[in-house]
Amino acid sequence: xxxxxxxxxxxxxxxxxxxxxxxxxxxxxxxxxxxxxxxxxxxxxxxxxxxxxxxxxxxxxxxxxxxxxxxxxxxxxxxxxxxxxxxxxxxxxxxxxxxxxxxxxxxxxxxxxxxxxxxxxxxxxxxxxxxxxxxxxxxxxxxxxxxxxxxxxxxxxxxxxxxxxxxxxxxxxxxxxxxxxxxxxxxxxxxxxxx
Amino acid sequence: xxxxxxxxxxxxxxxxxxxxxxxxxxxxxxxxxxxxxxxxxxxxxxxxxxxxxxxxxxxxxxxxxxxxxxxxxxxxxxxxxxxxxxxxxxxxxxxxxxxxxxxxxxxxxxxxxxxxxxxxxxxxxxxxxxxxxxxxxxxxxxxxxxxxxxxxxxxxxxxxxxxxxxxxxxxxxxxxxxxxxxxxxxxxxxxxxxxxxxxxxxxxxxxxxxxxxxxxxxxxxxxxx
Amino acid sequence: xxxxxxxxxxxxxxxxxxxxxxxxxxxxxxxxxxxxxxxxxxxxxxxxxxxxxxxxxxxxxxxxxxxxxxxxxxxxxxxxxxxxxxxxxxxxxxxxxxxxxxxxxxxxxxxxxxxxxxxxxxxxxxxxxxxxxxxxxxxxxxxxxxxxxxxxxxxxxxxxxxxxxxxxxxxxxxxxxxxxxxxxxxxxxxxxxxxxxxxxxxxxxxxxxxxxxxxxxxxxxxxxxxxxxxxxxxxxxxxxxxxxxxxxxxxxxxxxxxxxxxxxxxxxx
Numbered sequence: 232x233x234x235x236x237x238x239x240x241x242x243x244x245x246x247x248x249x250x251x252x253x254x255x256x257x258x259x260x261x262x263x264x265x266x267x268x269x270x271x272x273x274x275x276x277x278x279x280x281x282x283x284x285x286x287x288x289x290x291x292x293x294x295x296x297x298x299x300x301x302x303x304x305x306x307x308x309x310x311x312x313x314x315x316x317x318x319x320x321x322x323x324x325x326x327x328x329x330x331x332x333x334x335x336x337x338x339x340x341x342x343x344x345x346x347x348x349x350x351x352x353x354x355x356x357x358x359x360x361x362x363x364x365x366x367x368x369x370x371x372x373x374x375x376x377x378x379x380x381x382x383x384x385x386x387x388x389x390x391x392x393x394x395x396x397x398x399x400x401x402x403x404x405x406x407x408x409x410x411x412x413x414x415x416x417x418x419x420x421x422x423x424x425x426x
Numbered sequence: 427x428x429x430x431x432x433x434x435x436x437x438x439x440x441x442x443x444x445x446x447x448x449x450x451x452x453x454x455x456x457x458x459x460x461x462x463x464x465x466x467x468x469x470x471x472x473x474x475x476x477x478x479x480x481x482x483x484x485x486x487x488x489x490x491x492x493x494x495x496x497x498x499x500x501x502x503x504x505x506x507x508x509x510x511x512x513x514x515x516x517x518x519x520x521x522x523x524x525x526x527x528x529x530x531x532x533x534x535x536x537x538x539x540x541x542x543x544x545x546x547x548x549x550x551x552x553x554x555x556x557x558x559x560x561x562x563x564x565x566x567x568x569x570x571x572x573x574x575x576x577x578x579x580x581x582x583x584x585x586x587x588x589x590x591x592x593x594x595x596x597x598x599x600x601x602x603x604x605x606x607x608x609x610x611x612x613x614x615x616x617x618x619x620x621x622x623x624x625x626x627x628x629x630x631x632x633x634x635x636x637x638x639x640x641x642x643x644x645x646x647x648x649x650x651x
Numbered sequence: 652x653x654x655x656x657x658x659x660x661x662x663x664x665x666x667x668x669x670x671x672x673x674x675x676x677x678x679x680x681x682x683x684x685x686x687x688x689x690x691x692x693x694x695x696x697x698x699x700x701x702x703x704x705x706x707x708x709x710x711x712x713x714x715x716x717x718x719x720x721x722x723x724x725x726x727x728x729x730x731x732x733x734x735x736x737x738x739x740x741x742x743x744x745x746x747x748x749x750x751x752x753x754x755x756x757x758x759x760x761x762x763x764x765x766x767x768x769x770x771x772x773x774x775x776x777x778x779x780x781x782x783x784x785x786x787x788x789x790x791x792x793x794x795x796x797x798x799x800x801x802x803x804x805x806x807x808x809x810x811x812x813x814x815x816x817x818x819x820x821x822x823x824x825x826x827x828x829x830x831x832x833x834x835x836x837x838x839x840x841x842x843x844x845x846x847x848x849x850x851x852x853x854x855x856x857x858x859x860x861x862x863x864x865x866x867x868x869x870x871x872x873x874x875x876x877x878x879x880x881x882x883x884x885x886x887x888x889x890x891x892x893x894x895x896x897x898x899x900x901x902x903x904x905x906x907x908x909x910x911x912x913x914x915x916x917x918x919x920x
Contacts, residue, residue: 252495259485267486268479278609285487289494317780320613342463350470357474362594376468377475379442382433390775397429400436407471586795588741615785616737616792643741645797 235261240304248295255292263288265305266312268377273370274316275362283319287312305378310388342408349411360410368403375400431458435465439472583628584610585621587635588643601640605631618643685748687714688739689723690732692755694769703754705855706806710752713864717908719750729768732784740792749793750802753786757807763787766807806842806857842886844897859896862886871909872917878908 243261246254263284270280290311291298298307350357361369367389374380374388382393382400389396434451437443443451455462585607589598602608602621611620623631632644691707693700704725711723724735736751743749756767760776765783773779786805793801842859854861862885866878873881876898883896907916 255495259488259491263486263488264479264482264484268482271482276609281487282490283487285491285494288487289491292495314777314780317777341460342467344463347463347466347470350467350474354474354477357471358478372471373475375436376439376472377479379437379440381437382429390778397432400432404467408467614788614792615733616740616788618740618792618795643744645744 234305237304241300244291244295244298244304247292255288258291259288262305262308265378266308269309269370269373270312270316272361272373273313273366274320275366276320279319280316283312283316286315290315302384306380306384306388309374309378313388345415346408346411349415350407353411353414356411356414357407360407360414363410364403364406368399368406371396371399372403372407428461431461431464435461435468436472438465439468441472583623584647585623585628585632585635586643586645586647587619587621587641588613588617589619589640590642591617593640597640601635601638604638605634607631607635620647684746685717685719685750686739686743686746687711687719687721687750687752688735689714689721689752690727690735690755690766691723691725691753692727692732692767692769694726695756695767696770697772698756700755702855702857703806706754706857706860707752709856709860709864710804713867714750719748726769728770729782729784732766732768736784736789740789740796744796745798747799748802749796749799750804751789751793752804752806754806757786757805758783764805764807766805806860842896843894858889858894859886862889867908870917872907872911874907874916 240258240261243254243258247258266287267280267284270283271277274280287308291308298304301307361372364372370389371385374385375382380388382396385391385396386393431451431454434443434447434454437447438451451465455465589601593601605621606624606626607621608624609619610622613619628646632646635641635644689707689711691703693703707723707725711721714721722739724731727735739749739751753766755769758765758767758773758779760779764786765779766786767773767783771778771782773782786803786807790801790803793803842857856864859882862882865885866873866881870878870881879896879898883898886894886896910916
């Protein structure tokens with residue numbers, strides 16, 4: 232996905248400040264799907280995510296000066312979207328429900344060629360395994376692997392220490408691997424049962 | 427767990443490596459070839475995420491956004507032309523308003539005609555301004571108001587539904603699709619969704635939903651509250 | 652049209668310093684089912700409170716004497732608190748009277764009131780959304796239940812040390828609780844004005860609770876609007892007007908905590 236540079240974003244924001252709707256639309260085209268992807272991945276509520284994307288970008292339209300350049304624009308935008316989504320959802324799941332629970336079984340296996348093959352080949356399986364993760368781990372995975380944020384940046388977003396983020400990513404990774412391995416084992420079992 | 431390698435491997439997956447980081451990675455892999463599997467796994471996860479996201483709509487929420495922009499534009503155009511609005515509103519109040527006002531001033535206050543007209547003009551401008559403000563309030567897109575406040579109960583044939591805690595979103599969506607339902611409110615912390623059933627019998631839909639085993643609560647609201 | 656005899660579809664919310672629950676009981680052939688959930692949070696590491704646990708025990712005893720089926724919890728963490736409230740809302744829908752009582756820390760943000768569980772740290776607006784229980788939503792959900800009456804008592808107007816170190820991140824977070832807008836058929840009573848705080852108190856239970864329970868003992872037959880006026884007078888007199896309880900009501904018909912044998916409320920002496 233196209234990720235625009237800071238100069239381009241700054242130019243668009245200046246035009247937005249002058250009520251240039253074409254510039255706003257360009258900004259929307261550049262960021263709306265990215266914001267939507269983050270919200271859907273984290274919160275798993277597409278209809279609400281769509282509204283929040285609109286609200287978030289409209290916030291930029293109404294107050295472009297509220298982005299002060301203290302971080303990357305995308306970082307700021309995702310932070311605004313996240314907050315708006317939390318406000319709308321006022322989630323019924325506790326924030327830190329067993330997210331950092333240590334499962335000894337997950338600590339054992341190193342990543343092997345079979346894990347790599349499963350991740351490359353099983354799109355649907357990966358999708359399902361991602362959905363099974365707790366929301367906070369999904370958020371870490373998205374920000375790290377798709378947005379390329381550092382542990383410090385993710386920690387600032389989630390008000391957590393970078394070590395905690397590192398741990399969450401480690402366990403999320405292991406859970407996905409275990410989930411995919413289980414999926415393959417089930418398939419193998421089914422095939423063997425048939426033969 | 428090597429935190430630096432892990433972080434750089436993830437950035438590689440996201441395509442955000444700097445030149446220095448790229449060089450560091452190449453050196454590291456030469457010294458630790460066993461880490462290549464982790465790198466490849468991370469890259470594959472990044473690719474799966476890219477795929478997933480590329481399949482999402484390109485402009486989610488644009489229609490709603492566009493409506494808000496249009497409403498804003500219409501409101502600012504109306505504000506730029508208060509005399510036209512006030513004239514219309516004065517006319518709506520009935521013919522001869524100016525005459526009646528002038529007569530009232532003339533009979534009760536004894537002002538000179540010019541002063542009376544100035545006073546009348548002031549009243550009309552104020553009325554126009556009030557008229558414009560009232561119009562703006564009606565025209566304003568109040569989705570922004572709703573966004574920051576508690577969800578008002580939507581209207582229409584509705585179910586109030588709470589899904590089991592262990593139900594995944596995919597199961598939830600399947601259950602809703604089965605009854606032709608869409609979420610129009612909730613869940614909030616209590617986890618109660620408002621579901622509109624697009625067509626068909628509401629009670630039958632409620633029964634099907636209960637029978638599906640994914641819910642803890644299904645209540646029929648009928649025509650809403 | 653609501654009358655003292657019927658308890659369908661109204662909500663009484665009392666935001667009280669250690670308040671006592673007040674509720675009307677329907678007269679009828681069958682004893683009405685009345686259920687109560689009580690939560691008292693006191694063990695906040697940064698701002699421990701003295702009264703809430705005593706408040707909960709006092710309220711529990713009083714409610715049991717009034718015939719309530721009571722479940723009381725102390726020092727709930729976030730997950731426990733949200734799940735307890737959720738289960739109560741979902742599991743008590745057929746009751747004639749539902750009562751929720753909370754004593755502990757609370758705060759408001761952007762027009763919503765939030766209750767603080769023990770064991771969380773609140774340092775940003777995001778923390779408020781992610782680490783508290785939403786009192787506004789709780790009341791909305793209870794109000795939406797078609798059968799029966801609801802009483803929500805929240806004694807959460809207490810000073811929390813976060814307000815001594817406010818940063819720009821917390822600008823939307825305010826002291827006290829929002830004046831919750833009352834759904835139709837609702838009485839809302841606070842231990843103090845919206846946006847103000849009440850102290851934990853010097854005694855074992857708070858000033859407001861003391862006057863509330865006194866009125867409950869002496870004048871439970873009064874219509875609730877008159878009842879709370881009586882409570883307010885007592886609190887104002889004792890605190891020298893430093894704490895002024897506040898109510899708002901759009902209740903139609905009469906509601907009292909103990910109607911007479913005919914199911915009617917009494918009159919002010």
